[in-house]
Amino acid sequence: MTRWANALPSRAEQSDMKRKAIIREAARVFNKRGSHGTTLDDVADRLGVTKAALYRYVDNKNDLLVGCHEEAMDIANEQLGIGEREGRNGLEKIRIGMAGYLRIMIGDMGVPVLVLEENALAEGTAGPIIALRDAFEKRLRGLVEEGIRDGSILPVNPKLAVFMLLGALNWVTKWYSPEGAWTPEQASSAMIELATRAFAAEPDALASELHRSITPFNAPRQKRKR
Amino acid sequence: MTRWANALPSRAEQSDMKRKAIIREAARVFNKRGSHGTTLDDVADRLGVTKAALYRYVDNKNDLLVGCHEEAMDIANEQLGIGEREGRNGLEKIRIGMAGYLRIMIGDMGVPVLVLEENALAEGTAGPIIALRDAFEKRLRGLVEEGIRDGSILPVNPKLAVFMLLGALNWVTKWYSPEGAWTPEQASSAMIELATRAFAAEPDALASELHRSITPFNAPRQKRKR
Amino acid sequence: MTRWANALPSRAEQSDMKRKAIIREAARVFNKRGSHGTTLDDVADRLGVTKAALYRYVDNKNDLLVGCHEEAMDIANEQLGIGEREGRNGLEKIRIGMAGYLRIMIGDMGVPVLVLEENALAEGTAGPIIALRDAFEKRLRGLVEEGIRDGSILPVNPKLAVFMLLGALNWVTKWYSPEGAWTPEQASSAMIELATRAFAAEPDALASELHRSITPFNAPRQKRKR
Amino acid sequence: MTRWANALPSRAEQSDMKRKAIIREAARVFNKRGSHGTTLDDVADRLGVTKAALYRYVDNKNDLLVGCHEEAMDIANEQLGIGEREGRNGLEKIRIGMAGYLRIMIGDMGVPVLVLEENALAEGTAGPIIALRDAFEKRLRGLVEEGIRDGSILPVNPKLAVFMLLGALNWVTKWYSPEGAWTPEQASSAMIELATRAFAAEPDALASELHRSITPFNAPRQKRKR
DNA sequence: AATGAATGAGCTTTCATTCAT
DNA sequence: GATGAATGAAAGCTCATTCAT
Numbered sequence: 001m002t003r004w005a006n007a008l009p010s011r012a013e014q015s016d017m018k019r020k021a022i023i024r025e026a027a028r029v030f031n032k033r034g035s036h037g038t039t040l041d042d043v044a045d046r047l048g049v050t051k052a053a054l055y056r057y058v059d060n061k062n063d064l065l066v067g068c069h070e071e072a073m074d075i076a077n078e079q080l081g082i083g084e085r086e087g088r089n090g091l092e093k094i095r096i097g098m099a100g101y102l103r104i105m106i107g108d109m110g111v112p113v114l115v116l117e118e119n120a121l122a123e124g125t126a127g128p129i130i131a132l133r134d135a136f137e138k139r140l141r142g143l144v145e146e147g148i149r150d151g152s153i154l155p156v157n158p159k160l161a162v163f164m165l166l167g168a169l170n171w172v173t174k175w176y177s178p179e180g181a182w183t184p185e186q187a188s189s190a191m192i193e194l195a196t197r198a199f200a201a202e203p204d205a206l207a208s209e210l211h212r213s214i215t216p217f218n219a220p221r222q223k224r225k226r
Numbered sequence: 227m228t229r230w231a232n233a234l235p236s237r238a239e240q241s242d243m244k245r246k247a248i249i250r251e252a253a254r255v256f257n258k259r260g261s262h263g264t265t266l267d268d269v270a271d272r273l274g275v276t277k278a279a280l281y282r283y284v285d286n287k288n289d290l291l292v293g294c295h296e297e298a299m300d301i302a303n304e305q306l307g308i309g310e311r312e313g314r315n316g317l318e319k320i321r322i323g324m325a326g327y328l329r330i331m332i333g334d335m336g337v338p339v340l341v342l343e344e345n346a347l348a349e350g351t352a353g354p355i356i357a358l359r360d361a362f363e364k365r366l367r368g369l370v371e372e373g374i375r376d377g378s379i380l381p382v383n384p385k386l387a388v389f390m391l392l393g394a395l396n397w398v399t400k401w402y403s404p405e406g407a408w409t410p411e412q413a414s415s416a417m418i419e420l421a422t423r424a425f426a427a428e429p430d431a432l433a434s435e436l437h438r439s440i441t442p443f444n445a446p447r448q449k450r451k452r
Numbered sequence: 453m454t455r456w457a458n459a460l461p462s463r464a465e466q467s468d469m470k471r472k473a474i475i476r477e478a479a480r481v482f483n484k485r486g487s488h489g490t491t492l493d494d495v496a497d498r499l500g501v502t503k504a505a506l507y508r509y510v511d512n513k514n515d516l517l518v519g520c521h522e523e524a525m526d527i528a529n530e531q532l533g534i535g536e537r538e539g540r541n542g543l544e545k546i547r548i549g550m551a552g553y554l555r556i557m558i559g560d561m562g563v564p565v566l567v568l569e570e571n572a573l574a575e576g577t578a579g580p581i582i583a584l585r586d587a588f589e590k591r592l593r594g595l596v597e598e599g600i601r602d603g604s605i606l607p608v609n610p611k612l613a614v615f616m617l618l619g620a621l622n623w624v625t626k627w628y629s630p631e632g633a634w635t636p637e638q639a640s641s642a643m644i645e646l647a648t649r650a651f652a653a654e655p656d657a658l659a660s661e662l663h664r665s666i667t668p669f670n671a672p673r674q675k676r677k678r
Numbered sequence: 679m680t681r682w683a684n685a686l687p688s689r690a691e692q693s694d695m696k697r698k699a700i701i702r703e704a705a706r707v708f709n710k711r712g713s714h715g716t717t718l719d720d721v722a723d724r725l726g727v728t729k730a731a732l733y734r735y736v737d738n739k740n741d742l743l744v745g746c747h748e749e750a751m752d753i754a755n756e757q758l759g760i761g762e763r764e765g766r767n768g769l770e771k772i773r774i775g776m777a778g779y780l781r782i783m784i785g786d787m788g789v790p791v792l793v794l795e796e797n798a799l800a801e802g803t804a805g806p807i808i809a810l811r812d813a814f815e816k817r818l819r820g821l822v823e824e825g826i827r828d829g830s831i832l833p834v835n836p837k838l839a840v841f842m843l844l845g846a847l848n849w850v851t852k853w854y855s856p857e858g859a860w861t862p863e864q865a866s867s868a869m870i871e872l873a874t875r876a877f878a879a880e881p882d883a884l885a886s887e888l889h890r891s892i893t894p895f896n897a898p899r900q901k902r903k904r
Numbered sequence: 905a906a907t908g909a910a911t912g913a914g915c916t917t918t919c920a921t922t923c924a925t
Numbered sequence: 926g927a928t929g930a931a932t933g934a935a936a937g938c939t940c941a942t943t944c945a946t
Contacts (some may be wrong), residue, residue, distance in 0.1 A: 032344045036263035039940060051941085053906050061941065115400070118258045156420065157436045160413075163401055164394045164420050171393025174341075187386075194382065194390050198424035199432075210383045237929075265915060278918085279931050287916065463908075484796045488715035491936060504939080505910055513937065567852075570710045608872065609889050612865075616872055619849025620842045626793070627841055639838075646834065646842050650876035663835045717919060729920085731927050739920065 019057040019067070022047060027068040031173045035065050035120045062122040066129060069116065073132045076101050080139060090147020094140070094165075095196050102169050102188035106176045115170055137162055144199070156199045168195040186210055245283040245293070248273060253294040253340050257399045261291050261346045288348040292355060294340045299358040302327050306365060316373020320366070320391075321422050328395050328414035332402045341396050363388055370425070382425045394421040412436055471509040471519075474499065479520040479566050483625045487517050487572045514574040518581060520566045525584040528553050532591060542599020546592070546617075547648050554621050554640035558628045567622055589614055596651070608651045620647040638662055697735040697745070700725060705746040709851045713743050713798045740800040744807060747794065751810045754779050758817060768825020772818070772843075773874050780847050780866035784854045793848055815840055822877070834877045846873040864888055 025046050029038045040061060044051045058064045083097025116133060140162045147153030153161075168191065176187055190210035197203045206212070251272050255264045266287060270277045284290045309323020342359055366388045373379030379387075394417065402413055416436035423429045432438070477498050481490045492513060496503045510516045535549020568585055592614045599605030605613075620643065628639055642662035649655045658664075687695065703724050707716045718739060722729045736742045761775025794811060818840045825831030831839075846869065854865055868888035875881045884890070 033346070034260035034262055034343060036260055037343065037346060040942090041940080050907055052908080052943085055942075056905065117260055117263065120259070120263060154432060155437060156432055157416065160416055160420060160436060163397060164417060167394040167397025167400075168390045168421075169393070170397065171389060174344075174393075175389055190383065190386055191390060194386060194424050195394075196424075197429075198420050198422075203423075203429050206380060206382055210386060211381060241929090266917090267915085276932055277916085278933075281917075282930065467908090485798070486712035486714055486795055488712050489795060489798060492938090493936080502911055503937085504912075507938075508909065569712060569715065570852075572711070572715060606884060607889060608884055609868065612868055612872060612888060615849060615853055616846045616869060619847070619852075620845040620873075623841060623845025623848065626845075642835065642838055643842060646838060646876050647846075648876075649881075650872050650874075655875075655881050657832060658834055662838060663833060718921090719919080728928055730922085730929080733921075734926065 015057065020071075022054060022057055023064065023067045023071050026064050027072065030065070030068060031115065035061075035117060040064075062125055065121060066125050069129045070132070073129075073136055075104055076136055077139075079104065080136070080143075084143070089150045089152035090143050090145070091152035091196065091200055094143050094147065095192055097143075098165065098169060098196075099188050099192040102172060102192060103184050105169075106172055106178075106187065107184040115173075137166070140165070147199075147201075152201055154199050154201050161199050164198060165195055182210065241283065246297075248280060248283055249290065249293045249297050252290050253298065256291070256294060256340055261287075261343060288351055291340075291347060292351050295342065295355045295358070298340050299355075299362055301330055302362055303365070305330065306362070306369075310369070315376045315378035316369050316371070317378035317422065317426055320369050320373065321418055323369075324391065324395060324422075325414050325418040328398060328418060329410050331395075332398055332404075332413065333410040341399075363392070366391070373425075373427075378427055380425050380427050387425050390424060391421055408436065467509065472523075474506060474509055475516065475519045475523055478516050479524065482517070482520060482566055487513075487569060492516075514577055517566075517573060518577050521568065521581045521584070524566050525581075525588055527556055528588055529591075531556065532588070532595075536595070541602045541604035542595050542597070543604035543648065543652055546595050546599065547644055549595075550617065550621060550648075551640050551644040554624060554644060555636050557621075558624055558630075558639065559636040567625075589618070592617070599651075599653075604653055606651050606653050613651050616650060617647055634662065693735065698749075700732060700735055701742065701745045701749050704742050705750065708743070708746060709793065713739075713795060718742075740803055743799060744803050747807045748810065751807075751814055753782055754814055755817070757782065758814070758821075762821070767828045767830035768821050768823070769830035769874065769878055772821050772825065773870055775821075776843065776847060776874075777866050777870040780850065780870060781862050783847075784850055784856075784865065785862040793851075815844070818843070825877075825879075830879055832877050832879050839877050842876060843873055860888065 022043065026038070026043045029042055029046065033042075040051045040054055043064075044054055047054075054064075058067065079100035080093075080097035082100055083093040083095070087093030087096050116129070121129060141158040144153055144156065144158040144161050148155055148158075172187065172191060176182075176184075178184075182190075186208070187210075190206075190208040193206055193208050194211070197206070248269065252264070252269045255268055255272065259268075266277045266280055269290075270280055273280075280290075284293065305326035306319075306323035308326055309319040309321070313319030313322050342355065347355060367384040370379060370382065370384040370387050374381055374384075398413065398417060402408075402410075404410070408416075412434070413436075416432075416434040419432055419434050420437070423432070474495065478490070478495045481494055481498065485494075492503045492506055495516075496506055499506075506516075510519065531552035532545075532549035534552055535545040535547070539545030539548050568581065573581060593610040596605060596608065596610040596613050600607055600610075624639065624643060628634075628636075630636070634642075638660070639662075642658075642660040645658055645660050646663070649658070700721065704716070704721045707720055707724065711720075718729045718732055721742075722732055725732075732742075736745065757778035758771075758775035760778055761771040761773070765771030765774050794807070799807060819836040822831055822834065822836040822839050826833055826836075850865065850869060854860075854862075856862075860868075864886070865888075868884075868886035871884055871886050872889070875884070
């Protein structure tokens, strides 16, 4: 016998959804102010609960931070997987994968990717996260090398190329604001097109409307301090 | 009568040098761990003094943070000035200026540039710093527009181009390590060459040796946690 | 359904009572050692809690100090109001009002009145407190003038008379000890009788038993040092 | 052979004068803000020297505090001695002695008398000071008793009378300002006349001009906080 | 499940004290 | 004699974490 014809999520599912919501909200704030600059009260406030309530779903602040990184890496890997399936060469795979990553990253419902801060993770917990991140970067480097081999990407130092790309993309969380003039789709496709052109073997002109219509706009900046 | 033939700096000069040293060291740590994640003990330890000693040269932690940003913007503007004088078109001006900026930023004796963290600056002090940063970004955008006009740069959204470039460059402090295989000069010129190729009107192949000799290397990563 | 037939104070009421208790205890220590000489640990120790617990009920040390002054002025005004209603002339009004004030001030459960220390209040917070105190002194001066008019008080400089009276009364917290030989009632009525005799138009002999039985006693003094 | 015909104070005398000056200035500030609320920098600033310079003349802050109390008790005893020689009965002796004490206490060049704060003196040093103060109070009580015997003072509890008197007088440092309308002489004689009237056997009307001309005036109050 | 309350550890800042110059 | 510099010990305040309700 099922209650409410399964329209209600089960207890366990609800709990899981809440943990996800906490992680998503935390990642957003961590991204803006750094994990050290963010208190659990900050996170709880945004969720409309008290700090103590968070501890039902998260072991401690470090666990929350780990969760953020894991979630981010999951999404990144998933999107990169899509790119690998859909792209026809190294460059395309990167473009598709990272565009998806970036779109989710800054999209309203998405999980903002978190920049790995040195020393922010507790003693024993950094290892697995670093391994995840290194694996992701390696996978990305592999696509760069594939692109070099298939001629879609210029001979380039793959490590440097990946760093350049990640820098440009991760930086987006610092300046992008949903209240600005650009939709997540516009911003991410224009940014990907631009950044990957740096190592494209046969760079074209930029096709995104953001580049063709060079209208001034207002990107929101830093505001004030508490 | 002069002592030591004026080889010794005067007391006031020494004091000034110490303040500079504090700011430089602080910026380095702030960059790695974020300003909230850095304690004044961290900074003092690296300088071999006690926390209290810092207070002779700095009003408080926020003042130190402000000092870091000011110093960074000074250097950035100075280097951009050099680029403007020496470059023959918009693209060259950006390349020369930002290469200098990046080289100093990661050079051992240099002043690491600090990423502006949201909410990290105290109530009244954020304004002037944000103004400085905005002015710098505007100046950079001006060079992009100049490059578009003189044909050295592709039609591109200047704001997006500047964000891309700054993201790629500021990211360098996250992964660059002086103990790694690359000198600051190598890393910065290779990175600049790569990143600016994204909007160069006539992109060439990459000339830096870093790109031609695609040797794997080990960039140091995260180490331990407190 | 009510628990314990409402015999238990609600959470909000308990919270309010705790804040009151903190203020009362703080005022006692502030009076003895001055606010600068008192640490929040001192206050917390006396209440059997930790320093951090105070911060649930008080914004900061200055807020606590302000709270003490407000509470004290409330009581002073309240008692003076009683004096004004019950006394038949200026002198009697002062005697009744200030006797009540003094009795509460040194009574065990009472709220010790706090001497306003110069510069002890933070930047913006001194104004309202000073205004309260000035208003109280003015009210007291008004009663002196009333007494002069109705013949109960000698022609005297009202300002000086009020200063004299307040000096004698506020001083009591410095020497009075509940462990001594005098009850709060004895001490306060004898002191009031004596001090107001200074400006009484027709001074009688002193009626309090404290004055008739001139027994030596031991007032406790300074004890220890940190 | 004497230098400068002894017009110059000797080295030792100069040193002694400086110590006196430090103590005098310190007492003034201690009186206003309490000893805990006063830093050695405060004292040094008022003297136009650096904090470190004080240590040539004073062992430490506690020594300075002790010095203040000793100086104050010296003056108090000296003035009381004058009263004892010149007064014809107990009341007159108190009036003359305490008027001198008060005049010096608030006079511009005088040594402000310091209120003994509980716990302000270091572990072993409180004893002698307390003994000095107790001796002084006892001496004062003796004069009250003498006055009772010779008929100049009403039967009164001597301890209470002394507390009342000292309270009224010590309070003066809280409100008296040299910039106000009253000279030290006016203020002290009017205050003494008023306060001692409380226990005078045959109280007269108040003779001081301050009492006869009941003009409003502006006594300066608390100002602001740093 | 969630909250208010309490705590201990840590951080920024101040200050008495010492020392080399 | 006096000063700038440095230090260690506190004090005010914050915050992650726990617990009773």
